[in-house]
Amino acid sequence: MAQCVVLNADGTLTPTGQTVGECTGYVLVSGSEYGVYQVVQDAFSAPTSDQALGWFFGAWGLVMVMYLAARCVGAVVSMFDDK
Known part of the structure; x- marks a missing residue:
């Protein structure tokens, strides 16, 4: 559980x-609480340019592969059409 503390002149911490929410000193958190804060901060951070390019070209590549597969299947199916 988080606790509000102040730093004394001799380097020790004293709970206030x-x-x-009203802490004027420092907030002391446990390791598990800090881990949650880190996960939330990482989840909502802006992607790097490499990550953004990867998502863009990954989505584009998926659309292109599906289009080409549908075109090939359409060509095979049209061979069996009785016109």
Whole structure:
């Protein structure tokens, strides 16, 4: 559980008893809480240019592969058409 603390002149930490929302010092969190904050921060961060290009060309490549597959299947099916 997060706790509000202040840093003393001798380098020790003293709890203030304030709520985290009203803390004027530092907020001390546990390792598991910090892990959750890190995951949320990473989830909503902007992608790098390499990641953005990868998603763009990956989506484009999927559309292109599906188009080419449909065109090939259409060519094979049209051979059996009785016109």
